[in-house]
Amino acid sequence: MIKHDIVIVGAGLAGLRAAIEAKEKGADVAVLSKLHPVRSHSDQAQGGINASLSEDDSWEKHAFDTVKGSDYLADQDAVELMCKDAPRAIIELEHWGALFSRTETGRLAQRPFGGAGFPRTCFAADKTGHVLQTTIFEQVKKNGVHVYEEWFATSLVVEDNVCRGLTAIEIVTGEVHGVQAKAVILAAGGAGRVYNRTTNSLTTTGDGIAMAYNAGVPLEDMEFVQFHPTTLCGSNILISEAARGEGGYLVNSLGERFMKKYAPDRMELAARDIVARAEETEIREGRGFEDECVHLDLRHLGEAKINERLPTIRELAVYFGGVDPVEELIPVQPAQHYTMGGVPTGLDGAAPVEGLYAAGECACVSVHGANRLGGNSLLDTIVFGKRAGAKAAEYAKEASVVSFPDIALKEETQRIETLLNRKEGVKASEIKKALGSTMFDKVGIFRHKRELEIAKRNVAALKRQFTNVCVMDSSRRFNTSLIETLEVGFALDLAEVIIASALARRESRGAHYRLDYPKRDDTKWLKHTLAVRTAEGPKLSYKPVTITRWQPEERGY
Amino acid sequence: MKTQEAVFRIFRFNPELSEKPHYQTFQVKIDNRMTVLDALEDIKHEQDATLTFRRSCRSGICGSCAMKINRLAKLACKTRAKTEMDNHGEILVEPMENMSPILRDLTVDMGEFWREIDRGTPWLVWEETLAGTIKENLLTNQQQRVPDTLANCIMCGCCFSDCVSRVFDKNFTGPASLAKIHRFVADPRDEVGEKRVPTLVEMGLWSCTHCYFCWSQCPRDVRPVAAISALRILSFNAGDTNQGARHVRAFMNSVKGTGMLNEARLYLETMRWTMLRDLDLIVKMATRGKAPSLFVRPIPKIEEARSLFQLTRGARQK
Numbered sequence: 001m002i003k004h005d006i007v008i009v010g011a012g013l014a015g016l017r018a019a020i021e022a023k024e025k026g027a028d029v030a031v032l033s034k035l036h037p038v039r040s041h042s043d044q045a046q047g048g049i050n051a052s053l054s055e056d057d058s059w060e061k062h063a064f065d066t067v068k069g070s071d072y073l074a075d076q077d078a079v080e081l082m083c084k085d086a087p088r089a090i091i092e093l094e095h096w097g098a099l100f101s102r103t104e105t106g107r108l109a110q111r112p113f114g115g116a117g118f119p120r121t122c123f124a125a126d127k128t129g130h131v132l133q134t135t136i137f138e139q140v141k142k143n144g145v146h147v148y149e150e151w152f153a154t155s156l157v158v159e160d161n162v163c164r165g166l167t168a169i170e171i172v173t174g175e176v177h178g179v180q181a182k183a184v185i186l187a188a189g190g191a192g193r194v195y196n197r198t199t200n201s202l203t204t205t206g207d208g209i210a211m212a213y214n215a216g217v218p219l220e221d222m223e224f225v226q227f228h229p230t231t232l233c234g235s236n237i238l239i240s241e242a243a244r245g246e247g248g249y250l251v252n253s254l255g256e257r258f259m260k261k262y263a264p265d266r267m268e269l270a271a272r273d274i275v276a277r278a279e280e281t282e283i284r285e286g287r288g289f290e291d292e293c294v295h296l297d298l299r300h301l302g303e304a305k306i307n308e309r310l311p312t313i314r315e316l317a318v319y320f321g322g323v324d325p326v327e328e329l330i331p332v333q334p335a336q337h338y339t340m341g342g343v344p345t346g347l348d349g350a351a352p353v354e355g356l357y358a359a360g361e362c363a364c365v366s367v368h369g370a371n372r373l374g375g376n377s378l379l380d381t382i383v384f385g386k387r388a389g390a391k392a393a394e395y396a397k398e399a400s401v402v403s404f405p406d407i408a409l410k411e412e413t414q415r416i417e418t419l420l421n422r423k424e425g426v427k428a429s430e431i432k433k434a435l436g437s438t439m440f441d442k443v444g445i446f447r448h449k450r451e452l453e454i455a456k457r458n459v460a461a462l463k464r465q466f467t468n469v470c471v472m473d474s475s476r477r478f479n480t481s482l483i484e485t486l487e488v489g490f491a492l493d494l495a496e497v498i499i500a501s502a503l504a505r506r507e508s509r510g511a512h513y514r515l516d517y518p519k520r521d522d523t524k525w526l527k528h529t530l531a532v533r534t535a536e537g538p539k540l541s542y543k544p545v546t547i548t549r550w551q552p553e554e555r556g557y
Numbered sequence: 558m559k560t561q562e563a564v565f566r567i568f569r570f571n572p573e574l575s576e577k578p579h580y581q582t583f584q585v586k587i588d589n590r591m592t593v594l595d596a597l598e599d600i601k602h603e604q605d606a607t608l609t610f611r612r613s614c615r616s617g618i619c620g621s622c623a624m625k626i627n628r629l630a631k632l633a634c635k636t637r638a639k640t641e642m643d644n645h646g647e648i649l650v651e652p653m654e655n656m657s658p659i660l661r662d663l664t665v666d667m668g669e670f671w672r673e674i675d676r677g678t679p680w681l682v683w684e685e686t687l688a689g690t691i692k693e694n695l696l697t698n699q700q701q702r703v704p705d706t707l708a709n710c711i712m713c714g715c716c717f718s719d720c721v722s723r724v725f726d727k728n729f730t731g732p733a734s735l736a737k738i739h740r741f742v743a744d745p746r747d748e749v750g751e752k753r754v755p756t757l758v759e760m761g762l763w764s765c766t767h768c769y770f771c772w773s774q775c776p777r778d779v780r781p782v783a784a785i786s787a788l789r790i791l792s793f794n795a796g797d798t799n800q801g802a803r804h805v806r807a808f809m810n811s812v813k814g815t816g817m818l819n820e821a822r823l824y825l826e827t828m829r830w831t832m833l834r835d836l837d838l839i840v841k842m843a844t845r846g847k848a849p850s851l852f853v854r855p856i857p858k859i860e861e862a863r864s865l866f867q868l869t870r871g872a873r874q875k
Binding site: 095 | 571572573574590601602606607609610611612613614615616617618619620621635660661664666667675679680681683690691692693694695696697698701704705708709711712741744746747
């Protein structure tokens with residue numbers, strides 16, 4: 001049996017930041033990830049990270065923009081905390097060696113971003129995630145944190161509402177291990193791949209969120225799924241909001257900057273949910289291109305600025321989109337981008353199970369509420385990753401060693417053996433394909449009871465098919481088909497929660513837009529959804545939103 | 558969009574089933590846009606679920622899907638299938654080189670690569686004069702230019718796989734490792750900075766043969782060989798007397814002195830006493846009149862040759 005004080009699932013920014021903190025606090029901490037840390041999805045973040053660094057800006061303004069962006073669903077105590085801590089958190093990364101883009105005078109440069117009233121997004125050209133992930137991994141090396149690379153966590157082990165550790169497959173050998181820990185920090189990212197059209201990497205499958213759900217932890221606000229307005233048509237590879245932050249236009253087939261109809265003030269830099277809906281409306285009303293995209297125009301920025309500030313965007317557009325933004329328009333369409341919901345946590349990352357913590361996209365603190373602002377997710381990971389690491393270390397120091405029930409490992413090994421030995425059945429990839437299109441078509445940017453009901457039935461049918469899923473590969477060694485199969489299982493559970501939560505919420509707020517209930521309804525729905533697993537499917541309850549100083553008002557850009 | 562049949566010949570190896578690898582051929586319908594990764598995903602999901610490879614971001618930034626495609630290490634997600642088909646008539650896919658063991662099919666154990674990266678203290682050493690303050694170091698984009706380019710490295714391993722020197726010299730730490738070290742040497746914040754350089758001789762700084770494969774195969778245009786050159790210049794200027802540095806020095810002295818390459822002196826100054834190992838060969842060459850002369854007459858316009866040094870120095874400073 002492997003034993004540690006703290007085991008962190010996921011090696012992106014949140015997980016690694018938590019690891020550094022826990023290690024510095026003297027805990028025996030290990031990180032477990034299905035990928036090598038530098039392959040984590042945090043690496044793909046492009047545009048930047050927010051902090052009020054300028055004297056003309058303030059944490060209050062940052063917090064207000066965040067709360068307004070969230071359509072007033074964010075918990076304001078958490079938002080305050082994050083925005084106050086942002087300058088420190090970013091400067092710390094600079095001290096660790098992060099190569100941020102600079103101003104003429106050598107200070108950290110900041111650019112305008114969607115939904116922000118001030119240019120407060122720090123950046124490293126348009127590869128901010130890569131730069132930060134590299135830097136934080138260097139610190140993990142320096143601190144000597146052990147990483148179980150290419151280990152896939154399959155289940156959380158919880159008994160008497162106390163977390164005991166987890167089970168995981170060592171991918172190379174296929175062996176199933178029990179990992180005993182006083183504290184587990186889930187930092188395994190979002191659930192983008194529940195959707196077929198997503199900017200997320202192929203491995204961003206919501207494993208951490210689903211593991212918590214399967215262990216009886218309620219999931220918060222899962223109906224709030226962000227769709228990013230600018231992804232390459234077809235491949236859905238992300239074209240950073242930085243492209244609009246630096247001055248890019250969105251145009252329809254009539255050549256109009258259509259955002260003037262939807263957000264006359266902020267235009268292309270309105271919050272993401274608003275821009276994504278505007279695009280979808282243009283496309284549905286016949287003013288798109290080939291009925292599936294609009295155009296992003298960067299030509300007026302000029303080659304020099306594009307090369308300096310948006311080099312990755314140019315490369316991606318040329319290579320994956322076949323257009324050079326210096327001379328041509330980029331065809332873009334909205335696609336799933338971020339999971340606002342997740343494992344509910346307090347301000348220190350503690351989840352509703354003793355010894356369980358969560359941070360980053362897989363957690364719901366909630367600082368993003370119904371719609372996240374660009375540049376706030378990287379910030380979320382490092383601020384709350386650090387706090388979860390500190391709190392878990394404190395807990396582990398006090399907590400006595402907990403027992404790890406042998407039966408948990410035995411059952412999990414048995415479940416995986418059964419999967420591997422099944423000779424025929426449905427392929428996981430087929431289920432995944434059907435699930436992805438159902439989710440995008442029926443639980444996407446615009447939702448309606450009718451469509452949601454169909455999605456619910458479809459997913460139920462897919463879940464039944466999944467009971468007879470076949471891995472089609474019975475080898476133990478490096479069995480990526482097995483991993484994909486388990487991921488699809490997780491995705492199905494989460495899809496069910498997203499749909500149930502979306503069906504119940506009879507209002508439109510942030511990224512959750514109901515055609516049959518197009519207005520925000522603060523009297524009935526200014527509250528967080530909680531979905532807990534039962535034999536009959538997700539059971540919903542609600543909890544209040546924490547409001548400190550910003551009373552809900554109408555949201556316009 | 559126009560489609561065509563592509564032939565994928567793929568290296569297969571599962572030590573659980575057989576000790577011997579083999580090649581398997583798959584036919585895949587491809588269009589002009591499809592990447593090799595798209596095709597591998599198709600094969601895995603439509604034809605053979607046992608095909609094993611790593612992948613994640615599918616947009617050229619995570620570095621998971623490095624493999625040999627028609628004999629060169631590349632990211633599968635950044636390699637267009639049609640181009641490979643047009644140039645080679647088939648798409649031969651194999652695991653990367655210089656790393657072992659092969660775990661299964663196209664996945665290799667990258668431990669060797671990571672251990673080399675770790676040899677170089679791969680983090681910023683900075684005993685924080687500003688620690689605890691909310692003040693950033695002041696740096697210009699210009700000062701960050703070199704580290705910034707080098708920090709584009711995604712640790713995919715393509716350069717290491719195709720490194721010719723690494724094949725013969727397991728002490729050579731490899732292109733990515735040296736690029737990473739130069740990233741810190743060139744960072745004004747790093748307190749060790751150029752003091753990192755003296756340790757590099759032991760890590761094989763002079764083993765690179767400048768074959769430029771690491772430059773051509775890097776999917777992020779990091780140009781590790783340029784970092785290696787820069788580190789060599791620093792090492793050289795710091796008085797490095799390693800064989801590699803002596804070779805460069807002797808080369809320079811010869812051209813400066815005579816405008817010609819004095820092969821005998823180049824050999825003597827580079828090898829010093831280790832020439833004794835080749836003594837029998839030297840004697841044989843000398844007795845048969847094949848040994849080059851120790852004395853070379855300077856060319857008539859020697860000043861022109863010398864001025865070349867000024868020119869290159871000026872260009873480098875620019």
